[in-house]
Amino acid sequence: MTDKLTGAAGREYVANAIRQALRSGDLVPGQRLVELDLAEAYGTTRGAVREALQDLAAEDIVEIVPRRGARIRAVSVEEAVQITECRSALEQLCARKAAGGASDGQRAELRRIGADMRQAVADGAWDAYSALNQRLHELVIEASGQEVARRQLDRLNGPMVRFQFRLALRPGRPAQSLPQHLAIIDAVAGADPEAAARAVAAHLDDVIEQLRASATAPRL
Amino acid sequence: MTDKLTGAAGREYVANAIRQALRSGDLVPGQRLVELDLAEAYGTTRGAVREALQDLAAEDIVEIVPRRGARIRAVSVEEAVQITECRSALEQLCARKAAGGASDGQRAELRRIGADMRQAVADGAWDAYSALNQRLHELVIEASGQEVARRQLDRLNGPMVRFQFRLALRPGRPAQSLPQHLAIIDAVAGADPEAAARAVAAHLDDVIEQLRASATAPRL
């Protein structure tokens, strides 16, 4: 670790570090990202940082203005809603295909996740619930076999980390989303494509509603 | 024009040139893209070419293997189908919103495009039909106000240029797609969101079928 991470290695390292810093709140939207500072902070070269910033710009996480450098991109509530609408469209597609084509093992894991989620909510284990939630979405996408949709969804989620954070912390939110998640699980595991799409749509419509509500009551 | 296009200007210039070369068939999938060659061919520096290739890689048009350079990415039929499925999901979203919220001017332009398409097919004006087709899709997206979906769709279309090319040339194809396009126009211009989504889905399901068919009958 005493060496500088150079080139391609540093590039990925810096990109991940910035993503992480954004999740943990160490970086806030609008914040300037100065190449030399980042290079020193992460023990890499300016070149590596530059390329990392290009990558993050391609993911719409940072915004690069020529001759003025990079800053963390601010995501408006309206844009967050649009992103969620796109997620909904793509995840409906995945849910439909997953309901049709998931393996037995995947259906079993889905049911297990459902049981664990119930338990987590009953126990007030919010972190565990959040992790299960993420795994659920991942698994549906994976089971769909839709690689292209997976990539698109990854991209869409990049700029959303800040909102996910705020939403998950709203009191009573897990209790509200649990039945929606269980409905998705039932439909996919039960091989009912249309019900799966409807369940996903209903869930994400609710998320959109929450996002809009968070616009007027922004704190926490 | 005797000067070298340098830096940022060259970057965009090269990226566009490669996109164009791909459309016109001057570059074929799998073809190697050597930085120095491109730099000389387009009168820029290696640095500009390098960054242009990064951009194209972010669009999934080229594939960069470390230490081995860039090549035009090959898109399998299966992937083309998946891309079209995603397009379908996102364009349904846009069509729904466009049907709900398009301006009077936009609805008028849609109807005009419909009339022109009819005419183009009647006249055998395939180039004109193709241009109208593109404008139609663009306009629906624009009218939806869904900026995020627009960006996603742009990305999805990047690697598809080769397939669009082959599909549009199939004999009888315009006559087949015309009623589908007219259905989309009627639904969007007529402010019927659900019909618009259905019409888009039907159209793209047909495109998928054509893609699959082209897998077994590959020539022209």
Next chain:
DNA sequence: ATCAACGAGATTGTTGACAAGATGTTTCGA
């Protein structure tokens, strides 16, 4: 004839220095 080791040439990766543009501060005049 086949295969492996070798080496020359080709190609990409990396660096450090410099150029060019933006930002912020100080100074001067009204």
Next chain:
DNA sequence: TCGAAACATCTTGTCAACAATCTCGTTGAT
């Protein structure tokens, strides 16, 4: 006190040379 010009500093953009790696043809042994 306010505003604007001049300047110093900070930051990004660009380049050219060098280093590292890969490709491919050649050679020689089995």
